[in-house]
Every structure is written in structure tokens, then in C-alpha cells.
Amino acid sequence: MKAVVTVMLKPGVLDPQGKAIGQALAHLGFADVGEVRAGKVFELELAETDPTAAKKAAETMARKLLANTVIESFRVDIP
Amino acid sequence: MKAGIVVFPGINRERDMAIALERASGRKPRMIWHRETDLQGLDLVVIPGGFSYGDYLRCGAMAAQSPVMDSIRAHAARGGHVLGVCNGFQIMVEAQLLPGALLRNASLRFLSMDCHLRVERTDTDFTAHYQRGQVIRAPMAHGDGNYFADDATLDRLEGEGLVAFRYVEPDGTVTPAANRNGSVRNIAGILSPNRRILGLMPHPEDLVDPLMGGTDGAPLFEGLAASLVSDRPAA
Numbered sequence: 001m002k003a004v005v006t007v008m009l010k011p012g013v014l015d016p017q018g019k020a021i022g023q024a025l026a027h028l029g030f031a032d033v034g035e036v037r038a039g040k041v042f043e044l045e046l047a048e049t050d051p052t053a054a055k056k057a058a059e060t061m062a063r064k065l066l067a068n069t070v071i072e073s074f075r076v077d078i079p
Numbered sequence: 080m081k082a083g084i085v086v087f088p089g090i091n092r093e094r095d096m097a098i099a100l101e102r103a104s105g106r107k108p109r110m111i112w113h114r115e116t117d118l119q120g121l122d123l124v125v126i127p128g129g130f131s132y133g134d135y136l137r138c139g140a141m142a143a144q145s146p147v148m149d150s151i152r153a154h155a156a157r158g159g160h161v162l163g164v165c166n167g168f169q170i171m172v173e174a175q176l177l178p179g180a181l182l183r184n185a186s187l188r189f190l191s192m193d194c195h196l197r198v199e200r201t202d203t204d205f206t207a208h209y210q211r212g213q214v215i216r217a218p219m220a221h222g223d224g225n226y227f228a229d230d231a232t233l234d235r236l237e238g239e240g241l242v243a244f245r246y247v248e249p250d251g252t253v254t255p256a257a258n259r260n261g262s263v264r265n266i267a268g269i270l271s272p273n274r275r276i277l278g279l280m281p282h283p284e285d286l287v288d289p290l291m292g293g294t295d296g297a298p299l300f301e302g303l304a305a306s307l308v309s310d311r312p313a314a
Contacts, residue, residue: 016183065136
């Protein structure tokens with residue numbers, strides 16, 4: 001079963017990469033783009049077959065390693 | 080002073096650190112591979128700079144999961160001293176030995192240059208050989224040195240006097256311009272509540288010999304060597 005973990009910087013944490021990407025989009029002529037935030041996506045192939053248990057396991061992995069919860073929040077999706 | 084230097088794959092400042100420690104203490108530090116777990120007998124454990132695990136995931140995130148880290152936590156819990164420089168500081172915050180996080184430099188640029196640091200307190204074994212408010216020069220070389228912590232953590236750090244060094248102008252004033260990486264409140268280095276754990280981004284070990292262009296970093300190591308005398312030979 002697949003789990004998808006999306007990790008984003010928390011609101012209020014400066015994201016210079018997102019800012020630079022936003023500026024590059026503006027240079028390309030996409031004038032109507034507001035704030036851009038950059039994040040990370042992890043696809044995990046899990047042996048677990050129960051979606052609830054898989055989500056719980058992925059959340060533990062996110063808290064322990066995939067996200068630094070001091071600066072990042074995460075979301076787990078079981079697609 | 081019996082010191083050990085932890086070596087992870089991708090660490091590259093361990094020999095600089097060894098030179099600084101040996102100059103100050105007269106004793107060669109022990110090199111500790113990250114799979115080792117025996118830190119018995121060490122007064123000081125140093126996590127040096129570099130790019131452990133290629134900075135994969137986040138700087139320091141992979142190294143923070145290494146077998147040696149539990150031993151470092153136990154060493155810290157025993158009241159042992161721990162020094163983390165650059166990637167070492169990043170590893171320490173990832174391992175939650177110190178609070179906060181180190182983000183990408185606000186400029187997005189890798190910074191390889193000297194900076195000026197103000198010594199915020201001298202009643203620690205790391206800073207005892209400096210003067211309070213003294214401004215020292217230190218090289219820095221990092222892409223992710225932008226210290227961040229939430230306001231409650233920052234207020235606690237400031238309230239308990241746990242900010243060890245701040246980025247300043249050569250005259251000691253705190254300005255945004257002196258704060259090249261964008262760290263909150265110009266913080267360059269912080270201490271644990273018992274003041275035996277220090278993490279900082281700049282490299283005092285790279286300024287300990289006139290041949291290196293200066294000796295501003297030497298007092299940090301001399302202070303440690305003078306305080307941690309457990310192995311001083313009997314007279």
C-alpha cells in the first residue's frame with residue numbers, strides 16, 4: 001500500500017526558496033502569482049494493507065524523520 | 080582534556096578540529112566513527128563540520144539517527160561536554176540536543192567568508208577565556224545557517240542567557256547587515272541550560288594559529304582544556 005507524505009514549512013517560517021521561485025515565475029510573465037511555498041513529497045511503499053494503520057505508521061515516520069516539526073508540518077495521504 | 084571527534088560519512092572538518100583540540104590540550108583527540116557507541120572516559124565530544132550524508136533530507140537529519148547519537152545523548156545526560164560546529168550544530172538541533180532549527184540562508188547563497196561574533200557570556204567552559212562582549216573573528220562556510228526557533232523558545236533562550244554568540248559588526252553592534260544568513264536575533268551559537276553543550280555555525284577551530292590568519296578561535300579550546308582537567312597527569 002502506498003502512502004504519500006507531503007512536508008511543508010510552517011506558516012511564518014521564512015521560505016527563501018519559495019520566494020526565489022515566485023520571483024522566477026514573475027520573470028516568466030506569470031504576474032498573478034502570489035506567495036509561493038516550496039515543500040517535499042515522499043512516496044512510501046508499505047507492506048501494511050489496512051489504510052488506517054498505514055496512515056498511522058506513515059505519520060510516525062514523518063514525525064520521527066521525514067519532517068522536522070520545529071519548522072515543518074506534514075500531511076499523509078493514502079491514495 | 081580527553082576529547083573525541085565524531086566522524087560521519089561526508090564530514091570534512093574533523094582534522095581541523097583535531098588540530099585545534101590538540102594545540103589546546105596537548106592530547107590527540109580520539110576519532111569516533113558514527114557506528115561506535117562507546118564514549119566512556121571522554122570529557123568532550125565534538126561533532127565537526129562538513130556535509131554528513133550529503134545533506135540529504137535536511138542538513139544533519141540523517142546523522143541525527145546514527146548509532147553514536149544515543150551515546151552522545153547519554154554523555155550529555157551525564158553532564159559531559161558536547162561541542163557542535165556548523166554541520167555539527169545542525170546535527171545537534173536535528174537530534175534535539177539543542178532547540179530550534181537551521182534553515183537555508185535567507186540570501187539562498189552559500190556563505191564562505193569571515194564573520195564577527197560577540198561573546199555574550201563568559202561563565203561557560205567554552206567562553207571562559209574570552210571577555211564578555213568581546214568581538215572575535217571566525218570563518219564561516221555554510222548554506223544552511225539561518226537559525227530559527229519560535230518566539231517562546233527564543234524568549235526562553237534569551238531569558239536564561241543561553242545565547243553564546245551573536246553575529247555583529249566589528250565594533251560589536253548587532254545589525255541586519257552583520258547577520259548574513261538571516262538568523263533570528265542574530266544568533267550564531269546557543270548553549271544548553273547546563274551550559275555544557277554548545278552549538279555554533281562559524282568555525283573557531285579554523286582560526287587557532289597565526290599561520291591560519293589569526294588566533295581568535297584559540298581561547299575557546301584553551302578554555303575547555305583548562306576546565307576539563309580530568310586527565311591531568313598526577314604531579
